[in-house]
Amino acid sequence: MASIELNETNFESVLAQPGTVLVDFWAAWCGPCRNFAPVFEAASEKYPQITFGKIDTEAQQQLASAANITSIPTLMAFRDGILIFSQPGALPAEALEDLIGQVQGLDMKSSKNDIAADAKA
Numbered sequence: 001m002a003s004i005e006l007n008e009t010n011f012e013s014v015l016a017q018p019g020t021v022l023v024d025f026w027a028a029w030c031g032p033c034r035n036f037a038p039v040f041e042a043a044s045e046k047y048p049q050i051t052f053g054k055i056d057t058e059a060q061q062q063l064a065s066a067a068n069i070t071s072i073p074t075l076m077a078f079r080d081g082i083l084i085f086s087q088p089g090a091l092p093a094e095a096l097e098d099l100i101g102q103v104q105g106l107d108m109k110s111s112k113n114d115i116a117a118d119a120k121a
Contacts, residue, residue, distance in 0.1 A: 003044045003052035008063050014053055015081050020103055021051040025067065025074040027058050033073040036090035043096050050100065077103045 006014060006023065015021055024040050026033035044052035057064040057072055067076070071088035077099065078084065084103060091099065 003041060003054050006053040006055045007060055011063060014051060015078050017051065018080055019051065021053060021078040023053045023055060023076040025055045025057050025064055025069045025072050027056060027072055030072050032090040036073050039091065039093045039096055043100065047100060079103055079106060080108050
């Protein structure tokens with residue numbers, strides 16, 4: 001499945017879906033963003049069970065601001081609606097593959113229990 005364009009209208013509903021969502025914050029003028037785009041697209045084709053979304057920070061400035069994006073490209077990974085990874089910088093294909101494996105391998109029940117425990121503290 002190819003990546004989808006995320007915006008203020010669909011962002012929350014896409015994140016609310018069960019499973020993994022990878023989000024690439026980018027801009028057309030950004031050289032590293034243009035270099036990362038084919039890596040991100042190739043992964044979206046390889047992993048159809050994962051939702052790959054792209055947010056154009058120029059067109060979606062309020063969304064980028066709400067996500068505290070200060071550098072692009074920034075990659076975020078969500079699993080079952082929970083942000084589990086956020087890092088600026090373009091990843092090489094091997095690093096993105098490794099990240100996907102780690103995200104998919106997370107024990108979400110344990111992670112949700114940890115979040116709940118932290119919230120009570």
